[in-house]
Amino acid sequence: MRDLVITLVVFGSLPFILKRPYIGVLMWVWISVMNPHRLSWGFAYSFPFAAIIAGVTLIGLLVTRDPKKLPMTPIVCTLMAFSAWMGITTIFSMWPDESVVMLNRVSKIMLMTFATIMLIKTQKQVQLLIWVLVGSLGYYGVKGGIFTVMTGGGSIVWGPQGSYIEGNNEVALAFITIIPIMFYLYMSAEKKWIRWGMAASIMLCSFAALGSYSRGALVGIAAMLFFLWLKSPKKVLLGGLMVLMVPFAIAFMPDKWSTRMETINTYKEDSSAMGRINAWYMAYNMAKDRPLGGGFEIYNRTAFELYAPVPEDVHAAHSIYFQALGEHGFIGLGIYLLLAFLTWRKASWIVRVSAKREDFKWAGNLARMIQVSLLGFGVGGAFLSLLYYDVPYYLMAAVVSTGYIIEKTLAAEAAAARVAARDAARAAQTEAHAQAHSAAAP
Template identity: 30%
Template sequence: MRDLALIGFLTALLGLGLKRPFLFVLAYAYVDIVSPQRLSYYLLNSIPVSMIVAGLAFAGWLIADDKRHLKVTGRQWLMLVLLAYAGWTTLRADLYVEALSKWDWVWKAMAWAIFLPLTLRTRLRIEAYLLFMILSAAAIVIVGGIKTLLSGGGYGVLHLMVDNNSGLYEGSTIATVAIAIIPVILWLARFGTVYARDWRVRLFASALILACLLIPVGTEARTGLVCAGALAIFLLREAKNRIAYMAMIALAVVVAVPFLPQSFTGRMSTIQTYEADASASTRLAVWAWTWDYAKENPLGGGFEAYRQNSLRVKMVSSENVGVVELVDRSVVEDQGRAYHSSYFEMLGEQGFPGLILFLLIHGIGLIRMEVLRRRHRGAEGDQAWISPLATALQNGHLVYLVGSLFIGIAWQPFIYMLIAVQIGFDTYVSRRANEGTRRPWRKAPLAASPAV
């Protein structure tokens, strides 16, 4: 039944794409994020669904899309340079066979991110793609939220529809993404035009945000807790009454703590006692190893270069017994430990040139969203949505960058989709501003959405 439902939905979506080719682009977002081929037992998992849908999306754009305002931006060129550089490091990788396995999905994610902005030429398209991204991620988040409410979850035991612990189905990754999409959910609930903005939309958005907040609890991912704290700080910037906002956050934390599983609070407490936690201590050791490796190999070692590391980590733990403090010292050995940081992942695999390109792509995105946020702050009418969307995309991006400090998601396709939406949004607003010098912007009525 699951296979039939997945095939039926995907077939219907692709069938509609024959009339509106942009729907192929939306279908790819669903396929890439949810990965229905991984959920299928025997039908979709034998078909190259992602390649087929990507081909349809590109063909639909090439044949039927309006290309009068076609523009390739600086960030797209930077992503192309990074992709080419990653291809070069793959050819000379220290572990060539392992590197090819990662390259196989990295180039597809980057190629899509470079292509996607070319299709996002209207507000409706930008909003529709964001909506598909959020709802596709919600398919995973809602399952995780329900399981957390029913069972409390647990580190490494919260299964999110599939047993394969990779992509967005990996605990720390989905915890980061779940928190990162909250600002976009809030924007869609407030400014979305694909649907009528009534109590049903607000109710669903509230429930989805609750599910997003439950994901770090269910996965017991410390990264998720850090991201949630960072988002609370980022949202403070736009709060009308900051004192009331901080009081509400403090009250929510006080109310929530008694209901949290003991295993969750115990794991979160290791953030302060990292020297006694093997995971945190080896993570620091990997970072030190990567830095030394990069100094000897400044151009990087290619994908999966971390598999060469060999670590000896000194552990220190203490326990108070009466008035006496017992200190236990031990040494833990580990090999092939993953980077557990996107920045060290880029440094180790792509060297200093790759890390610089990575930082430029993300840094320019944050700056451009800040420019749009400030330029259109206080705008009314048909421009009222611009500054809030720039803020939402910027906050989501910042949450990802915070989470990236502690998990290796430098090439995560979801964030590159978000960057592509930023580029399309930036290009669209700039083009309309230039057109506005010749004619005023016109607001499309809600009941008659423009064609996609």
């Protein structure tokens, strides 16, 4: 039954995507982030829904008469450079066959990120994108939170199979990333039932993150909550809720959870933590030896024998920063950090411009919460291999689109002001001529 429902929804949306290709972006985000087909047990489980949606969306993009120009902002240009650099590092990778497979997967994310920037051009479309992201991840967060509460935190929360966030650590970071966006919807909602729903979802997602037993998630939660309070326009209310809820949530978790979290202070005695540090050394040494990095899929025994202090302790990168460094070298890491900086700076610009404009209030609140979300991802991602996780790229696209909306509005107002000033000058000039003519008449 689930297979049939998902198939009908996807194929039923295709005619609408051709007519309005931004719907294809929303469908792509839903399929790629939520992976609803992984909730089925039949033919839909491995059916290429994402490829079909992407193909129809790109066709719609080509034939639509709607504006579809890609704004060549610093963020977009840097994302282009990052995409091109990954192609270059793949050509010179240590294991080109495996790297090409991964490049193909990453390229789809980058392509659809550009499509998102091109097609999401109105406030309504940005809002829909945000709702799709929240709904896609919120489903697992609410489900995981209920599971954590019902089991007393005794079992681990996992993510959807076959996705970037399948592991407990990865799905916890996804929850941390989406909570600030839920808070934005809470602030923006006019209906009480939506606000209550978002408040409940935030609480359950928080419990789900704790229920993942992820130590990196705990660090990310701490950073996210601090900046959420810092960026919130209601600091007293939010601060009071945090003081009440955080100790309660931690006390709710069982002793084995507390025992695992306490190993953060004794990481040198933890084999998993030391394995991550070993992988970081491997990535750093590889980048020093190979300016272009090793390319994708470098986490194998051969690479660790060449570059790791402990060759037999093979681990994934367990850090978005060392993942970028090992796979794409110092230049790749620099481009990635530049992308993050430019996104943060653009969001800050949106906040400043919207401060005294009621019609831009939504944009300022969204930009603040995206900053909190990306900061939580940046802190938690320091311990996870999620360099190519798509949600941060979609949030980056939302920043670009929101900035475009504001810039377009300001440009239209400036143009209208210039026309009004010109008309006023002509009217004044005409009146002056008329007065001069009257004075000269006998």
